[in-house]
Amino acid sequence: MSSESQDIEQATTAIAAQPDSKTRRYDRQLRLWAASGQSALESSRILVVSATATATAVLKNLVLPGIGHFALLDPADATPADAGNNFFLRGPASIGRPRAQEAVPLLRELNESVSGEAVLDDLHARLASADGRHWLAGFSLVIAHNVPRSAADALARFLWDDTARPPLLVVRSAGFLAEFAIQFHEHCVSEPHTDEVPPSLRITRPFPELLQWARDLDFAKMDPTEHSHVPFVVILVRAVEDWRNQHGGALPQGLPEQRAFKATLRALQLKPDEENFDEAEAQAWRVWQDPAVPRDIAALFDLPTLAGPPTNPAFHALLGALAAFTTDLHGPGCLPLAGALPDVHTDTASYVRLQGVYKRQAALEKARFEALLAETSPDVAAVLPADELDTFVRNAHHVRVLRGRRWGALDEDGAALASLLATAPRETATHLALSALSILLAQDADASAVTPEALTKEVQALVGADVELPSEVEDAVGEIARAPTADLPNTAAFLGGLVAQEAIKLITRQYVPVAGICVVDLVDMWTGVVGA
Numbered sequence: 001m002s003s004e005s006q007d008i009e010q011a012t013t014a015i016a017a018q019p020d021s022k023t024r025r026y027d028r029q030l031r032l033w034a035a036s037g038q039s040a041l042e043s044s045r046i047l048v049v050s051a052t053a054t055a056t057a058v059l060k061n062l063v064l065p066g067i068g069h070f071a072l073l074d075p076a077d078a079t080p081a082d083a084g085n086n087f088f089l090r091g092p093a094s095i096g097r098p099r100a101q102e103a104v105p106l107l108r109e110l111n112e113s114v115s116g117e118a119v120l121d122d123l124h125a126r127l128a129s130a131d132g133r134h135w136l137a138g139f140s141l142v143i144a145h146n147v148p149r150s151a152a153d154a155l156a157r158f159l160w161d162d163t164a165r166p167p168l169l170v171v172r173s174a175g176f177l178a179e180f181a182i183q184f185h186e187h188c189v190s191e192p193h194t195d196e197v198p199p200s201l202r203i204t205r206p207f208p209e210l211l212q213w214a215r216d217l218d219f220a221k222m223d224p225t226e227h228s229h230v231p232f233v234v235i236l237v238r239a240v241e242d243w244r245n246q247h248g249g250a251l252p253q254g255l256p257e258q259r260a261f262k263a264t265l266r267a268l269q270l271k272p273d274e275e276n277f278d279e280a281e282a283q284a285w286r287v288w289q290d291p292a293v294p295r296d297i298a299a300l301f302d303l304p305t306l307a308g309p310p311t312n313p314a315f316h317a318l319l320g321a322l323a324a325f326t327t328d329l330h331g332p333g334c335l336p337l338a339g340a341l342p343d344v345h346t347d348t349a350s351y352v353r354l355q356g357v358y359k360r361q362a363a364l365e366k367a368r369f370e371a372l373l374a375e376t377s378p379d380v381a382a383v384l385p386a387d388e389l390d391t392f393v394r395n396a397h398h399v400r401v402l403r404g405r406r407w408g409a410l411d412e413d414g415a416a417l418a419s420l421l422a423t424a425p426r427e428t429a430t431h432l433a434l435s436a437l438s439i440l441l442a443q444d445a446d447a448s449a450v451t452p453e454a455l456t457k458e459v460q461a462l463v464g465a466d467v468e469l470p471s472e473v474e475d476a477v478g479e480i481a482r483a484p485t486a487d488l489p490n491t492a493a494f495l496g497g498l499v500a501q502e503a504i505k506l507i508t509r510q511y512v513p514v515a516g517i518c519v520v521d522l523v524d525m526w527t528g529v530v531g532a
Contacts, residue, residue, distance in 0.1 A: 022113075029065050033191075036387065037508035038066065042113075044507045046070045047136065047166075049123055049144040049155070051100040053487045054173055056088040056107065057496025058143060062503060063110045070107075071139070073119045073126070074100040085489050123151045127158055137165045141506055143499065145171040146487070148445075149438040156183055156407040163308035167506055170407050171499055172434045173491055175483030176522040177476065179434055180499050181531075182506065182513055183407040185306055188315040189400040190392050191510040199338035199397045203236045203286050204251060207332065207361045213353075214238035219268055227270050229347040231354050232279035239265055239280070240287055252288055261287065275345040292334035293326050300401050314384055317377035318392045319399070324372045325365075335396045336365040366393050400512055410517070410531045411435050411462060418467045420530055425472040427519045427528035432459045433476035437484055450484040452477045479523060491522055498527075 023030065030038055044067045048055050051074040059070060078099040083091050088103040100118035108116050123144075126132030136142065142159065144152055152170060159165045160183065167184035202210065214237035219227060243252065243261060252261040262281050269277045301323040310316065325331050339362030344351060370389060374381040392399065410416060420428040436458035440450050455477035459469065498518070505513040516532030 026066060033504070033508045033510045036391070037191075037504075037510050040508045041066055041504070042068050044068050044140040045138065046503070047073060047139040047142045049073045049142065049147050051076070051086075051088075051103045051118075052145050053082070053086040053489060053492040054171060054178075054495050054499075055143070055145040056086055056103050057492045058145070058171070058499045058503070059103075059107050060088070060110060061496050061500030063107050063114045063116070065504065066111060067114055067507070070114065070116045071119050072100040072104055072107075072116065073121060073123060074098070075120045075122050076100075078102060081487075085487055085492070087489070123147065123155060127151075127154050133158065137162070139166050141166050141169065141503055143169045143171065143503065146173065149442045152438075153408050159183065160185075160406040163306055163311050167404075168407060169499060169503060169506075171495060172438065173487065173495060173520075174434065174437055174480050175486045175488060176491055177430055177434065177479055178491055178495050178520040178522075179431055179517050180495070180502070180514075181407055181517040182404065182502060184402070184404040184506070185308075186311050187400075187402040187404065187506065187509070187513065188312040189402070189509055189512055190315065190318075190388070190395055192395070192398045192400050192512045193510060194398055194512065198342070199340060200290055200334065201233050201286060201341075202332070202334075202337060203233065204240055204290055205292070205332060205334055206237045207337075209357050209361065210234070210237060211241070213357065214241060224270055228274045228276060229345075229350055230276055231344045231346045231350055232276050232283055233341075233344065233354065235265065235268070235277065235280040236283065236287065239268075258284070258288060279345055294335075294397060297322075297335065297397065297399065300399070303401060303403075306403075314380050314388065315392075315401075317373065317380035317384075318389070319401075320376050321369060321373035322392075322396055322399075324376055325369050328368070328372065331368060332365065336369050336393050337362040338394055338397065339363075340394070366390070369393055402513070402515065404515075414462060414464045414467075416531070418463045421463055421467065421470065421473075424528065424530050425470040426521075426526075427517075427530040429459075429470065429472035429476040430519045430521060431517055431530055432462055432473065433480045435459075435462060436477070437480050441484070447484040450481055452481045455480055491520075494522065495520065 026038060046062060046067055046069070048059055048070060051072050059072070062070065076099055077096055078089055078094040080095055082099055083089050083095050086099070086103070088106045089099060090102060094102040098118065098120050100120060104116045104118045108114060126136055136158065142155070144155060147155070156168055156170070159168050163185045167182060169180060169182050171180040172178065206214065214234050217230065217234065217238050239261070240251070243264065244250065252258045262284050265277060265281045265284065300319055322335070325336060326334060337358065339358050341355060341358060344354065346354070370381070373389070417428065417432065421432070433455060436455045437450060439458050440454055441447060443449060456469070456473065459473055459477065498520070502513050505511045514529060516529045519528050519530060
């Protein structure tokens with residue numbers, strides 16, 4: 001009996017297949033961005049400028065998931081205010097000591113696999129030397145919090161001057177108000193993890209095996225059980241073919257015909273509670289809302305080339321192959337099949353058959369895509385990892401190419417600011433108040449000149465003297481003047497999560513980062529985006 005129990009245990013436990021310690025440690029995040037995303041994190045090098053409470057909160061949320069290396073650039077010594085609001089200092093014991101040097105050991109304790117260093121140097125000094133500029137350009141991402149306006153502008157211009165240099169994430173906060181913005185030339189995303197555009201099921205462009213299944217359906221001869229388990233995809237393919245045969249090959253056009261098409265589906269039901277036919281009616285929108293190439297994807301085929309060295313050559317090679325696939329005489333005339341299926345009310349045998357039908361066709365189309373890539377970009381095809389190609393083909397309906405702008409460019413466009421102030425007064429007012437604060441602090445770092453009147457004057461100068469300021473500006477400058485240099489722990493913690501999340505999107509090239517300036521108000525508890 002004990003021997004039998006041991007055999008069963010050995011057969012079901014599979015000790016040899018247990019995940020290693022790293023997989024167990026990062027289990028939750030691997031479910032979010034998979035091994036490819038984790039590998040990108042572990043090979044990343046992050047520079048954080050200034051060792052403030054907010055900056056170290058951001059780093060905490062990057063060290064924990066396992067970035068490769070970080071550098072904390074800050075020559076300042078810790079003050080009593082720092083000791084009171086920064087959890088990565090040793091309280092009063094850190095006062096008078098370099099705060100970057102004090103914070104790094106405590107940050108590294110969070111994850112022994114992450115290396116980190118404190119760099120007790122000034123940002124301007126690094127930008128002034130060739131070695132310093134080379135060092136700055138060697139990071140995967142640069143994050144700067146409450147950096148003086150001149151230094152932030154110089155850093156942004158340096159990183160913007162070359163497309164090969166890393167993206168920049170600028171964070172500004174004062175009391176309960178904050179904002180952050182991302183600077184990049186181009187950001188390509190193969191895995192946006194979005195359901196905005198569901199992949200096509202090819203209901204109006206069925207491939208041979210799917211079409212034959214639909215044609216073979218004989219609803220009149222089916223028993224009630226079989227009839228109630230025909231997958232809705234096959235029902236729709238058959239209904240579309242019958243409709244086309246009766247309407248000169250055209251699909252339902254306009255609301256009356258769409259309603260008539262749905263009526264034909266209801267007419268096929270044997271009884272009112274057949275869920276598969278209810279699904280077919282609910283999914284009928286796919287018949288008239290399934291373009292061969294979605295508009296957003298088609299727009300990517302005509303993107304102008306960026307000046308300077310290409311930043312994402314493999315992605316653009318894949319994009320070129322995708323464009324060729326959609327016009328290939330031997331292809332389906334649309335994007336490659338993803339092979340994934342939504343939930344379907346059917347029996348096990350039918351679902352397994354449906355899965356097989358889609359997987360076989362998806363494999364055929366992926367092979368054709370791979371051949372086109374080899375024709376159009378042989379150098380890329382020769383070295384491209386198989387999993388990267390698989391990911392791109394699987395997400396062809398969702399791929400994104402984002403084009404950014406230099407940080408600070410918006411504040412140089414008074415007309416754009418005035419327009420935004422009229423359309424999004426709350427978000428724009430907060431951004432303008434923070435910009436006005438940075439201007440005043442550049443003139444007087446101790447914040448003695450920061451008053452509501454002075455802030456309002458600078459806001460007016462940014463948008464133009466003839467622009468009437470809404471009441472939201474008064475609210476924002478009042479809050480800023482109340483705590484112009486306060487780096488509050490709760491604001492720091494909230495920003496730490498938000499900014500680290502965007503940093504991870506940039507590093508892993510998964511999910512879609514915020515476009516524009518993300519504004520945070522922890523007084524009234526809202527976030528918004530302006531200048532997207």
